[in-house]
Amino acid sequence: MGDVFSELIGQERAVAVLRRALEGKRHAMTHAWLFVGPPGSGRSNAAKAFAAALQCKRGGCGDCEDCRTTASGAHPDVTLLRTEQLSIGVDEVRELVGRANVSPVKGRYQIVVIEDADRITERGADALLKGLEEPAPRTVWLLCAPSPDDVIITIRSRSRVISLVTPGNEAVAALLERRDGIQPALAAHAARVAQGHVGRARMLARNEDARIRRREILALPGRLTSVTACLNAAQNLVESSALEATQSTAEADARELAALQAALGVGVRGAKPRNAQAAIRELEEQQKARTKRLQRDALDRVLTELTGYYRDVLATQTAPGIELVNADLADEIGPLAGKTSPEQTVHALDAILKARTALEGNVAPLLALEALLISLSLAGRP
Numbered sequence: 001m002g003d004v005f006s007e008l009i010g011q012e013r014a015v016a017v018l019r020r021a022l023e024g025k026r027h028a029m030t031h032a033w034l035f036v037g038p039p040g041s042g043r044s045n046a047a048k049a050f051a052a053a054l055q056c057k058r059g060g061c062g063d064c065e066d067c068r069t070t071a072s073g074a075h076p077d078v079t080l081l082r083t084e085q086l087s088i089g090v091d092e093v094r095e096l097v098g099r100a101n102v103s104p105v106k107g108r109y110q111i112v113v114i115e116d117a118d119r120i121t122e123r124g125a126d127a128l129l130k131g132l133e134e135p136a137p138r139t140v141w142l143l144c145a146p147s148p149d150d151v152i153i154t155i156r157s158r159s160r161v162i163s164l165v166t167p168g169n170e171a172v173a174a175l176l177e178r179r180d181g182i183q184p185a186l187a188a189h190a191a192r193v194a195q196g197h198v199g200r201a202r203m204l205a206r207n208e209d210a211r212i213r214r215r216e217i218l219a220l221p222g223r224l225t226s227v228t229a230c231l232n233a234a235q236n237l238v239e240s241s242a243l244e245a246t247q248s249t250a251e252a253d254a255r256e257l258a259a260l261q262a263a264l265g266v267g268v269r270g271a272k273p274r275n276a277q278a279a280i281r282e283l284e285e286q287q288k289a290r291t292k293r294l295q296r297d298a299l300d301r302v303l304t305e306l307t308g309y310y311r312d313v314l315a316t317q318t319a320p321g322i323e324l325v326n327a328d329l330a331d332e333i334g335p336l337a338g339k340t341s342p343e344q345t346v347h348a349l350d351a352i353l354k355a356r357t358a359l360e361g362n363v364a365p366l367l368a369l370e371a372l373l374i375s376l377s378l379a380g381r382p
Helices: 013-024 043-055 065-072 090-101 122-131 171-179 183-196 198-206 208-216 225-263 277-320 327-337 342-360 365-379
Strands: 034-035 078-081 112-115 141-143 160-163
Touching: 013 160, 034 112, 043 078, 043 141, 065 342, 078 090, 078 198, 090 112, 090 122, 090 327, 090 342, 141 208, 171 198, 183 198, 183 327, 198 208, 208 342, 225 277, 225 365, 277 327, 277 342, 342 365
Parallel strands: 034 141, 034 160, 078 112, 112 141
Antiparallel strands: none
16 A cells, blocks of 8 residues: 555655655745645545654654544544535634634644635635634644635735646556556546546446447437437436436435524424524535535536547547547547537537536526537537
8 A cells, every 4th residue: 555645646746745844844834835736636535644643643644543534524633614505604714714713623723624725705704714823732734725816816916826737548547447446448447537536537447337328428419409309408408407306315315404403403393493494494405515516516427428529529620649538439529520620629618618617607597408419419410
């Protein structure tokens, strides 16, 4: 087993900075860090690895109790906030600030990891800022976000930025082979089509259903032969993403509701505690927000796959011979590239970007997908 940084593939420069901090180099260590990088680069993994290394007496051996409990989320002095909601509110942040001010019980530091710091609300950011401005002596904040610009400037200016990059396909494939025992051909395929997203590559390599869903998405461009076909396809995508989100949260929803009812005493000898219904309604709203986020994530994966597809079409049109992301679909991509122009393909890519922006702006998913697929249908006509 390697040390805690062994799975941060392609991140040699970032790891070197973190190691200098662990070694106590002058001005290398600070109380607040901001890990940024594209999806799949391993932002949260890097933050958790650094947390383990900070607690470990050997600088992140990967074998000791501190390393193992940090990785599993069981270390008493490492708090991990991973939200499934659309935002992180002020109450959650205040709770974290309070926790951060407590002296370490067991470890060398009191560490708080926030995986989605870009989702902190404005009031939450104000509360976090107070914690960063007056940190306890042994407290370390590890924040994660897609880019520095996704975090308000007052927080960014008080944090040291660690920039991660998209790892190469060969490195991702090697990790899948070494860590997950994936056969070389499948590992190489998954790494290529995931375009450097380690988590996505692992899912595709290990889950046949994920590979089937990907193939169904990439068959869409050839099926958009009429407005009716576009509207039906959009409806199917939205319904399937909603079902996927609902199924993935059903167990957690039931568990959370049961725990809340038990805490409130609901159902105990017919008791109906005051404010119980209000608390349950609040939980239901939070669960709906989580499901909405997961549905949006599922639709975003659709857009990512389509972006790779039309990237390959454009590459075939303008740079013959370049390696395709979807090399397994070359027999379908070639004819489309031949009957349409690069300008049409650029319009298709613009439509995908517009759909992503619409979904981020809370436009109804069905409307966003209908507009997208109609645009793709027009871009695919000779």
